[in-house]
Amino acid sequence: MSSGGGKRKKAHEEHEEHVNHERWLVSYADMLTLLFVLFVVLYSMSDVNMKKFAQLASGLSQGFGAQSAAFSGSQSTLDGAGQSAEIVQIDPGANPGDGKTGTSNMTEKEKAAVKAAVQAEDRLKQSQNAEAAAKESENLKKVENKLSDALAKQGLLNAVKFTIDRRGLVVTIVTNEVVFAGNRADLQAGGKKILNALAPTLAKLPNNLEVDGNTNQLKAVTTFYPSGWELSAARASTTVRYFAGHGIAKNRMSAVGFSDTKPLIDPSDPRSITMNRRVDVVVLTTLPADQAALLPAASGSDAKLHSGQTTAQAAAIAKAVEQADSSTGTTGTTGTTGSTGTPASNTTTHD
Structure with missing residues (x-):
């Protein structure tokens, strides 16, 4: 009995938790503060937007x-x-989905x-493109001058021709028994000498290079290759491989074979037998396509095949033109176009 009475007494001593009936005031005050801040922010945003x-x-x-x-x-x-x-x-204008234009x-x-x-x-963009093309043409001419300087030191200035097109500066090496033997893709001693002169300057350029192999239009049988395609590609690859061994990074170069599909001069011309049989080393432009398309126009007469012009020759011509302009009071333009004559070597009747 006493134990049961003790339990009832302990239960009687437990009290219910006192309930605070004013807690809602805190939440209500917080809500009012948040609403006030919200309206201030919305008001500020609406004022700035207007x-x-x-x-x-x-x-x-x-x-x-x-x-x-x-x-x-x-x-x-x-x-x-x-x-x-x-x-x-x-x-808001016309609905984009209703087929109407914005105007x-x-x-x-x-x-x-x-x-x-x-x-x-559009006029502004065209003007900017033309200006960029003209500047790039000047840069490519300076590259030509440096390559011509190197060739002139070796007495090989007449062994190479130059032109500028939308790809960039094209350095044309006519093979005609000097660079490659007939039906062969092995470099001759004369060809190595030309490439040795070009390689140091090309290695210092930031531009990528493309080497194109070309054969002439003769229907001669290619003894060691199935066709002119393989022969032209092999010559381009040989040139690239030689450059790679003389300081030019591999990832800057590519080799392409065109067979007889890109003649330099008209196949009906007697010189085509030797002139179309060639290797082109293209210093690729860094311009985007829309600006590069203006390069031939920017280079004027230099867009034609011409002999290399050294730095000294270019400076002498520029000085002569400047003197002529100052004496006549007119603005002159220059452009040197060399002969596309056949290099001094025996005419061949094979690719």
């Missing part, structure tokens, strides 16, 4: 030369702010303004 819309409308109006009918402004005073901003209503809702004056702006942008 000013930006006003600036946008002003800029577009100036661009079209008059206040556009697609933009209508009204003045509204912000309560309590003491500031005014222009509320701009912008016509379908514009007036003729606005369409003319848009067209003039587009044409002005």
Whole structure:
């Protein structure tokens, strides 16, 4: 009995937790604070956006030369702010999915303004492309001068011809028994001498190189190769491999065989038998395609095949032109186009 009474007494001593009936006031105050902050932020954002819309409308109006009918402004005073901003209503234009153009809702004056702006942008881009092509042409001419200097030191200036096209500077080496023997892709002593003169300058350039092998149009049988395709590719590969062994990085070069599909001169010309049988070392331009397409126009008469011009020769010509201009008061242009004559060697009747 006594033990049971003790248990009841202990249970009687336990009290219920006191409930705080004012806790809701804390949550309510927090909610009011958050709402106040939210409204302040929204008000601030709306004020900045309205000013930006006003600036946008002003800029577009100036661009079209008059206040556009697609933009209508009204003045509204912000309560309590003491500031005014222009509320701009912008016509979103035609639905992109309804087949209409973005100018379908514009007036003729606005369409003319848009067209003039587009044409002005095109003219600016064309001018920039032409300027870039002219500058690149000058850089390629300087590369030609350096290569010509190296060849002149070895007495080989007449062994190579130059031209500039949309690919870059093309260094043409006519093989005709000097570089490769007939039906062969093994470098001759004369060919090694030419490549030795070119390699140090080419190795210092940042440009990539493409070596193109070409055969003439004769229907001669290729003794050691199935066709002119394999022979031209083998000659290009031999040249690349030789350059790789003389300081030019492999990842800068590529070899291509064209057989007789890219004649240098008309096959009906008697010189074609020797001139079309060649290897082209192309110093590739770094320009994008739209600017590189202007390179032949930028180089003028230099777009034609010509003999190499050394740095000293280029400086002498530039000085002579400058003196002539100062004496006559006119602006002159220069361009040296060398002969495309056959190199001094025996005419061959094979590839």
